[in-house]
Amino acid sequence: MNFNSPVQLAQQLLELIDHSDHIVAFTGAGISTESGIPDFRSPNGLWAKMDPIMFDDFVADEDTRLEDWRRRFIQNEEFLAAEANEGHKALVRLEKRGKLDCTITQNIDGLHQRSGQNPDKVIEIHGNGTVASCLDCGAEMTLAEAKRHIEETGHSPLCPHCGGLVKTSIINFGQAMPEEKMMRAMRLSGDCDLFIVLGSSLVVYPAAGLPQIAKQHGAKLVIINRDSTPLDELADMTSQQEIGSIMKLIA
Ligand SMILES: [Zn+2]
Missing domain, CATH: 3.40.50.1220 (TPP-binding domain)
Structure with a gap:
């Protein structure tokens, strides 16, 4: 040392x-x-007691997508509150x-x-948890837009350009x-x-x-x-x- x-x-x-x-x-x-x-992976981290969301489950299941968004909105609040x-x-x-x-x-x-x-x-x-993008065409969406969409419709957002799934630009577990x-x-x-x-x-x-x-x-x-x-x-x-x-x- x-x-x-x-x-x-x-x-x-x-x-x-x-x-x-x-x-x-x-x-x-x-x-x-x-x-x-906080270090999200540390024993006291935000997600320590929650199973990570696997990429394949996000793609396959709407409830999983909504849970992923819920967590990412909380996380983004913490990012925005922090200073360099x-x-x-x-x-x-x-x-x-x-x-x-x-x-x-x-x-x-x-x-x-x-x-x-x-x-x-x-x-x-x-990746980056402060922005979202379409998994198919890469078009970006702000988290504020995604949040508004979920609050208004109860559904996870789809890409306005190609209809693909939108996800925060984070590499999830199981994602390449x-x-x-x-x-x-x-x-x-x-x-x-x-x-x-x-x-x-x-x-x-x-x-x-x-x-x-x-x-x-x-x-x-x-x-x-x-x-x-x-x-x-x-x-x-x-x-x-x-x-x-x-x-x-x-x-
Ligand atoms: Zn798209």
């Missing part, structure tokens, strides 16, 4: 950043919990300096975009990972010279393979996460301090 103070850790990280031109950030639930968003924190803002600064190639995130709260990062540089491998996004994430991970993990326990694959790809291609690896991770031994720097306490010192 690394017992250095946040100031020492920030100095160490700044040195790595100064020697890098192509940084990839990889963020997980830990960065969002510092904005007050020092961790998110530090990545915006790195982007402005031309250092950051992209942020790959497991989070679905949209906080990286709201913090001011270029949306084109945010790769949401688990977005292949194009994963390919891009893998490519940028292989091309980066510094890979910074912020708040992910690196246990969910294929996402957890990305730091390994970076390392195999010669990048330095930094892991800042509350708990130790299976990849700590590979890392050039690790810390279990609060993300914001270090990242606020990254100018």
Whole structure:
């Protein structure tokens, strides 16, 4: 374990950043919990006592769709109430300096975009819970529109363009990972010279393979996460301090 103070850790990280031109950030639930968003998968998380909704069940069953929407509306309220924190803002600064190639995130709260990062540089491998889209043609629908539709009709919304099922743009359990996004994430991970993990326990694959790809291609690896991770031994720097306490010192 690394017992250095946040100031020492920030100095160490700044040195790595100064020697890098192509940084990839990889963020997980830990960065969002510092904005007050609960980790939905933690033992005390919102969904801990509820079975996750499988993608096939969403497609097959109207009651399941309505239950999924009910949960997603609650979740979205929490996302909208949260503010981007020092961790998110530090990545915006790195982007402005031309250092950051992209942020790959497991989070679905949209906080990286709201913090001011270029949306084109945010790769949401688990989707986004603040918008909805048609499963067939991809046309977007706001959650407010979906909610109004359900309140007025009692039915889950259908796409106004093609009649397909509309769902929040989250990757549900049992739903295929977005292949194009994963390919891009893998490519940028292989091309980066510094890979910074912020708040992910690196246990969910294929996402957890990305730091390994970076390392195999010669990048330095930094892991800042509350708990130790299976990849700590590979890392050039690790810390279990609060993300914001270090990242606020990254100018
Ligand atoms: Zn459609």
